[in-house]
Amino acid sequence: MARAVKNKQKIINTVAAWGIGLLIFFPVLWTILTSFKTEAQAIADPPVFLFFDWTLENYAIVQERSDYMRYLWNSVIIAGVSTLVGIVVAVPAAWSMAFVPSKRTKDVLLWMLSTKMLPAVGVLYPIYLIFIQLGLLDTRTGLVIVMMLINLPIIVWMLYTYFREIPGEILEAARMDGASLRDEILYVLTPMAVPGIASTILLNFILAWNEAFWTLNLTAAKAGPLTAFIASYSSPEGLFYAKLSAASTMAIAPILILGWFSQKQLVRGLTFGAVK
């Protein structure tokens, strides 16, 4: 009897989980479906779900009008370089907070997090002016710097929580074995924290990839990543849902595939790391 109840409960849970999952995924699914419709079908009322004339026309037009590869490359550079630079800066910072904490460590961590509480638009004006002064507007370098800085608190927090799980005695053993601080971080701490560092990299790559506020405000044609690519189809063109959907699908495809392949790592990172 107990077993039957358990199974019933399990079925309910599974159905509920799938229901919620599909509900969350539905907008993405709808975008992908719309991208294969004609413009007329895309705005049809009542909407058509699966039974329409499947076409790749939108993709062809989007690719013809704008250079997808250039935007993709910008996204890869901005997300990739900002994440890597962030990691290089954050590992020593997280090391010191996790292994040689001072009275103020908790305050520093909270202060770092507090920078994420300010709405980004609050600092848009000064940053925009600084970018003009330094000639960084619409450059990948400028975006790499901004992206690295806005994600740094999260990277440090995540690495800090990972490093805290590593027993301090192992690092002390390395010190007794003659390792310098550099050797200790490079040969002992980092290899032991690889799972944590990998999920931090992954999460931050995704965050940087999807970041739209700064990329839209600080770039134009030259350094624009995929977010700018999507945006270029939204406003000036009027009601072109199908093409906008095709552009969106092309923009989210790489990160979706990356996320699919690394979901195990990502889930571990999210549950075990910063969001514990």
Added chain:
Amino acid sequence: MGHIVLENVEKSFGEVTVIPPLNLEMEDGEFVVFVGPSGCGKSTLLRLIAGLEDVTGGTIRIDGQDATAVPPAKRGLAMVFQSYALYPHMTVRKNITFPLRMAKLDQAEQKRRVEQAAAVLNLTEYLDRRPGQLSGGQRQRVAIGRAIVREPSAFLFDEPLSNLDAALRVGMRLEISELHERLKTTMIYVTHDQVEAMTMADKIVVLQAGRIEQVGSPLELYRTPRNRFVAGFIGSPKMNFLEGPEARKHDAQTIGIRPEHITPSSSEGTWKGRVGVAEHLGSDTFFHVHMEECAEPVTVRSGGEVDMHHGDTIYLTPDVEQIHRFDDQGLRIG
């Protein structure tokens, strides 16, 4: 090589003084054991010598050089930790090679030393395994291997056997003692187990609340403990303490007598009591005897099998020569 001197070394964490200023000298080649109850500061003292903690005051000299401000990596000491602290992502070979790699020794010499250490410690067939695939005793041997390849001027052991089961502990104790015989290198060993201290040490340092209570060879501490604390801590089972009229007979506040210095009898003796618990070990028999004169049961050791049981009347005769006398401060008299 391996002559370590502590001069007025003290340590505080914030307001809390863990170790008030103390002086201690460890001769080259000596096996020194720091022993004391939990929280007595013995591990902190070891970590000060290692350089893993900074002293609050005083000087640490290693082979005549002032090492107080020298980082741990440069002190030429090797340490074996209670948790083994092996590098989990490296094979046994890489773990043992690590200090040599850090010292930038050439490849051939690294290989030679690692293989030699592995042979000494019976680790040769495990060299390509990872620490996670080894038993506790094997892990501890890897940790020791990692320490000996450096050929340090002294070894520091921080309760290295307390994570092992009882049988393994006895075996490793012998291995470490043999290692000391072979290497003749200074070893400083921290433990809360007085049996380890008695069996391994050339010199025992008994600590309590960061203070040194007594320094001496195992038998010195056994025969002439300087105070009640050392008397009660060294020796197993513990020394019996009697106060009141019995102690006054010997002109003392307290007298102490070890279980092995009392002869039990079923017919006659100085003291009369009743057997509480009798522990028959075969080789020995321990009686916990309740006497009217004292609140605590008196422990008595008798060699071999003695046919006395719970509730029996027992007579005890202490060996007067072996009675330790303490004054009202707990200090030894005479």
